[in-house]
Amino acid sequence: MNKDNQTGPDASPAFFNLDTHTREEMLSQIGGFTQIQYQIFHNICDFQEPALDYNKYVLKTQKPALIANNQLELLMNKIQEAHMGLLQYRLSGEELKPHRIILTDKDSLYFYYYICEEALYRNVDENGHPFITMKTLDKYGLTLPGKYVTPLEAKELSPEFHKKMIPQRTIFGITRRNRSPILIPSGMLDEYIYFLIQNLIRESESMTILENVSRLSGIKISELQKKMTSRDPSFWMTTTKSLMDHKEDLKIRIKGISPLIFTSAHLLYAYFSNSLSELKEKQQEKTDRQNAQLEIVAGMREKGVHWTGVKLLESELTELEKKWPGFRDEFKDAVLKRQEGGDQPNLILLNGQLIHKDYLFPFFKKELTHIGHDLQTLYRDMMADLLRNSHSAKYSQFYSKNNFRADIMNQIRNKSPQLKELLQKPGMMASISYYYFKELKGIKRNETIRDSLNFYFKTDLKQYQNIDDILQLSLINLFDRAFDNLSWWNKFIIRITGKYDSYTAAFSTAPSIARLANSRTKATMNTAIPASNDEVQRSYRSKRRPVSSGKKEIHTVREKRKAWAEFTDAVNKKK
Structure with a gap:
């Protein structure tokens, strides 16, 4: 594709930026316009939208005279004759109604693109099929410049290709041997498949055709009629292939059968064949992405009670993001966030460090035991110093339960930031502890699990027991041990x-x-x-x-x- 036959989203025509006097001079060069038509043109330009929704224009136009007496239609007919825009129509109910007001630079690709859209819609409405060619534009008094047509093979039609082309303004020409290409505006690729299906349904209203398709495809007539409204790739591949493989036979059997039914079948077969391939690729990619997630999680699990810096994970995710765009966010949603069912994430992230949830309770328990042992020694020595030297003011933490607990938390913060964070998240820790006992240790009785959790949590599992009780730091015991060593x-x-x-x-x-x-x-x-x-x-x-x-x-x-x-x-x- 070259820059002449493709472009991005609608670009504003140059006259949007002209003053009213210069605009009117430009219009006077292409025909005669009334004062009301000049006003309408200026009003449309003020929206600064090359493809302006008709209803939006009507709702925001405060001057009824500007839309009365078909003045807008008369203006746009003259604009279309000058190859600078058109008034697009769409079928609403049983009649065509204004849809969008299009303004473009003279003879630009945008102009011909929207003309092709309009021609295609009108052809479906009037003739029941979506097949338009350069000859179709003759009735508009137009000759489509060949440079604006982008050749496209039928085998390139696919859902992914359609998505990619939606933002573009490209006129595709489906190549055919010794025949004029079929024109398809890029923004209508998905609709085009719908029009093709409708064309086949319409052609199959003949019981003769339906019976033959049923015979050739091996699908019951009732099933055919039901599935023709779907987009089941397998069904359409079977049905369209039967039509193409027996084209000559059907021409002989069914007098007057439209050749367009085979054109529709050819395009639909290509589209749904690619659709099925893309579906399989997506499923495989989904499996690969899930396996990559599982592999990362398994790697973290192998580290046991040891925490891993999140930077290591980020480097892995960066590599996989290159292969699968969006993988990083997908991974974080699936692995690092609490799930809708209430389950805790597989990996727990605290202070830039990660641990697998299977090892969070063992870490919690181990860290409490280790710090509890250290604090027993620390407080015993502090208590001994207090007893030897009567440093009462120096050891105020021993004269209040609140002070003692606050000092314990301060010591924990200095010794183990991770444990300190966990002690601020009793709900999460209780949930993971319950999971550990039930799922990993295989304890089925809730009463047994509750008894185990009671050492750490209060009955509602929303608060911890007092930290001095959890660490078994008793002031009187510390005093007794310190005194015995004097x-x-x-x-x-x-x-x-x-x-x-x-x-x-x-x-x-x-x-x-x-x-x-x-x-x-x-x-x-x-x-x-x-x-x-x-x-x-x-x-x-x-x-x-x-x-x-x-x-x-x-x-x-x-x-x-x-x-x-x-x-x-x-x-x-x-x-």
């Missing part, structure tokens, strides 16, 4: 000063930091000389277990005796 001297000081009892009460219930502020201040100020037992008890009275005032004193004396006994034992061991 030297005998530190233990002695803590017991003799009464702090042991105070710490036990505080960490058993984790009172709010506000209520412990005074206690921490006193503990800090009395590192050498401990506060009296009564002062310590008053500091923690609101949170300790209720006991009588008498038992408080006895308990304190006991603690002092125990502390002195431990001190004596330690000294004796030193000797």
Whole structure:
């Protein structure tokens, strides 16, 4: 194809950009026009649309005089005679009505293209078939320049070819041996197949023809009549091939059979043959694309609990996008987004990292165990420092459950950004955990799965259990472990000063930091000389277990005796 016989979407004619005076001078050179016709022409040009919808023009034209008394039709007849445009008609009900107002540069490809469209529609309406040739344009007083016709073989007709050509304005000429080419405007290729089918249906209204087609194709008459309204490639290939293979026989058997039935059969066979091939290619391509998706997902699954950078996936998708345009978006919709049924995506993307959903719960569990172990050691050492040096202000996280949990989350964020993200998505994590137990571990009883999930999630599965409970970080246990690792001297000081009892009460219930502020201040100020037992008890009275005032004193004396006994034992061991 060369640039003379093909073009893109409609281009505006040069006179759209002229002032009204210059336009009128141009019109005066091609004929006589009334003032109303001049006004109509200017009005149409103001839309700046080379193919203007007639109804749009009527609705937006506020001056009824401009569309009255057939002035538009008279104007457009003169414009058509000058080869600068036309008024297109379409069948509405049983009559032709104005459809589009076309304006073009003089003798341009656009002009002849739209003339061919108009000629084809009128031929179908008047003669019942879509076959027009250069001779058809004679009645329009036109000679179609050969340079505007693009040769096309029948075997090139196909659905994909049609889609590709819709935006173009090309006049195709279906080549025929020793005969004038059949003209088809590119924007009407799909409609053209419909016209061909209608032509065959019309020709087959003769029972003689229908009986012969049924006999030759081996398809029952009732089935023929039913399937002729469809676009089933297999049916049309069988039917049209029967007509073409027995063309001469049918001409003898059926007197007066129209030769156009064989032209229709020839074009339809080519179209549906290609249609079937394209359908098979599409199905194969679809399979290949799906296999490519599965291969990527399988590759990610092989990585187990290890996360993979999304850049690696992007490089794979870029290569496949070159082979199959649109594959990247298709992959992301199918693999990285939650599906309509509620299923979680096969690959989970967090912080630019990917993991297969089969390994998300194992990662979650493993990471919690690992971080829980690290934090046990970290908090035990911090607690030991607190007990040795009474750094109450330094370790405020130990004096409030909320502070403690906030500090745990902060530690998780620093140690494992992925786990931190998962702890902000309880709904997703619960769904994948349920999938893991039911589908991968084969646990069928919901009660059993629920029992397993209760360790991590609250009953509604919309919230996590408290993070300190999940990690089994108990303040009192941390205190006990830290205290057990202290030297005998530190233990002695803590017991003799009464702090042991105070710490036990505080960490058993984790009172709010506000209520412990005074206690921490006193503990800090009395590192050498401990506060009296009564002062310590008053500091923690609101949170300790209720006991009588008498038992408080006895308990304190006991603690002092125990502390002195431990001190004596330690000294004796030193000797």
